Amino acid sequence: MTGSDARGFAHEPVMISECMQLLNLHSGDCAADFTVGGGGHSAAMARLVSPGGTLVAMDRDTDAIGAAGRRLAEFSENVDVKLLHCDFSSSRKALLESLGQRAHGLDGALFDLGVSSYQLDGPRGFSFLRDEPLDMRMDRSQGRTAADLVADATNDELFTILRDFGEERFASAIARKIVERRQTARISRTSQLAEAVMAAVPRSAWPKDKHVATRTFQAVRIAVNEELAHIEAGLNIAIDLLRPGGRLVVISFQSLEDRIVKQRLLAGAGRAPSPPGRSPAAMLPRDDVAVLSILTKKPMEASASEVASNPRSRSARLRAAEKL
Template identity: 45%
Template sequence: MLSAPFEHLSVMPEEVLHWLQPVVGGTYLDGTLGGAGHSQMILDRAADSRLIGLDRDPDALKKASEILAPYGDRVSLHHATFDRADQVLASLAVDDLDGMLLDLGVSSYQLDTPERGFSFRYDAPLDMRMDPTVGQTAADVVNQADEAELVRIFFEYGEERYSRRIVRRIIAKRQDSPLLSTGELAELVRDAVPGGQRPSKIHPATRVFQALRIYVNDELGQVRRGVETGISLLKPGGRLVVISFHSLEDRIVKHLFREKARGCICPPRLPVCQCENTPEVKILTRRGVKAGHEEVERNVRSRSAVLRAVERCYPDSE
């Protein structure tokens, strides 16, 4: 049973449709179903289109199946991570896609469900798994990882400047008793960082919680593998649209798009190309697309969103 209403405002809905450009009878993959808002728009915009939806969160799949039920056999939903899209398509005997959408990051439902352990707004079990049926929890990480690994996680995934100070507190605390709740960890971080007890718009534990969530769910690895897989699944002229919510994700997407859009990679001193490397995609959004002022006013989550899009090149295109 879902313990919180599954409410989720789809970010940049018109921008997604503009850059994805759904066509009649096309086949589309939503790799991050969530509340199924984007999927609904795609199905409504393109008559007779087919939607393949993936999500690693069983709760999201359950809700999406209810929302998308009126579309009947135009929809096929699967419990899978988006970097396994190629396996899902193979099981459905689908060769390629007209478009694919990735709306990255944690959902509002996950943040607002206390027992999922994503937020320090509630004192709850320190879990943070997007798929609660598999893998280690955030509590497993903070209580079992060695000091050097914890410092790396907080600094690399949270860009936390006080990583060493925080980790020393964690090591001392877990020698007496394990850290098991979000409240315990948030308070420990607040005590560890300079000025942590002073009122602030941003909670001192924000970066640590982000880092643990990214690590537990292998979010950055998912992005790298998922974007590469997505590009490989597009038919010529097909489009991949990705929405990121923090700089670590967006940097990976931007660099992968640039890499896949490169042509010749021969050294400049060679008079004739010998690598025969050709671009796989054309970048459609030279700068990341941001949500408009009205949307940010309506949905604060959209404030940090960045949309990027590419189109799969036709053979022999320049």
Template identity: 40%
Template structure:
């Protein structure tokens, strides 16, 4: 059973002022929030684009959409929600009768809703089912991957999507464990990883299973593939002078964003280096610590 939501806990958009300022929002503009989440960035875009600016927001997590509409509040009449992943920008904009927008914002991080609520196993802090689907219309869960993937496939997932140096050791332990009992819950997996990796290799600042959970989530939702796709398609849907702002949370994502924006001659980077949260924001929201913002402007359509 899903727990009731607490808006005071879950509503913390990352790099809010920095991202929306870089988007150069103005009245009458139409903007795409590729990751509606809980509506924090969307609400600020709508506020700054008053009285007639609009947001087309993509989101594939139904639970997040319901909460975001509440959070957007008095601005909701200028919000159009598309229940698709941002990689489906072509069809999504077509669905709402648009071809181009004046700016695109993407926040690739998990929301507090997904980490603290919903019981989908995104975090090892609670013993939840190993689902990890952001869109429950998708078929494959994290438990399915753990049950069916070969040892080498598991090792590759952990190594390439989690940058986990102990990937082979963990994969071997999973293969042995699933012969006896299915791995279906977050607590099971976290304990297995902790046992599989010798204590001397446990990281000092994060839980030993952090990278494994990250890797599984990326695999289940095809996150890196979707990120590359939106970066390839963005120029086709921006007006000249429009900007794309991307907030990433780990090096795998940031490398893709940096490479794609540099390689595309239609874009001019606005930020030579990434923009990071202030110390004040990190104190208020420790989860923002690893956030990085990159911005590029469309020169040619």
């Protein structure tokens, strides 16, 4: 299924049939899409809870909220659609304000993490493929831009960001090159950041399957949007607000995100993640009472046919759980 609106907000919702099956929504249910984006998953959720259901569709990007509003207008007669501009961390307050005590009875919650095609393809500095202002904020109403971060961070901070959020082998050399280059001119465009990376990494070490600046752009984006901290906060809120039997479905696109999701679900199921070097069989029971039953023993991946038609789905990893 492809979503597209008049302003070109196109996005192919990833693993949509797997998501809908696992969410197991019915007419009259109350569901929350924490990452409405172009509204593809939300439209499918609205169809399932119709008639008489409620769908809360959230995003930190006001453009996404606008596009999703147009996309979801067709359901307004049969579904109570609520569009909320908020990030994961403030979603509890937004959900409670919008649903009142009903917020504690969510039947399903979906997270489709990362950036949308619209954000990647738009002139917002997410991509090294075009020369654009280096912004990278998902929510342009607040926070510092990627250009601000690259200008203000110390060499050590840049190194840590590149190592931890990009898993970049050349983090040290790239951080040094950024600091060297910004002494002559502010790095305010995507092309300048990409060129700094190209200059820092020896040509012989450039990856064959992706642009040499891919990991740097990922790292800076994650730092600018504080993505990993938000994921943990959002999952906690969703797990808390699901009713017993309600389902949580999360799609992530890179290992850092997936690790947080995996660990949160394991902890919710009363199992601590296995310490490094120990087999999963050695997982330690936690003291907390289990609140989740994990539905996906291993993360699900997109089918070969979906990967062929939507290359973005290639790196998708889906995990799901049911509230006990």
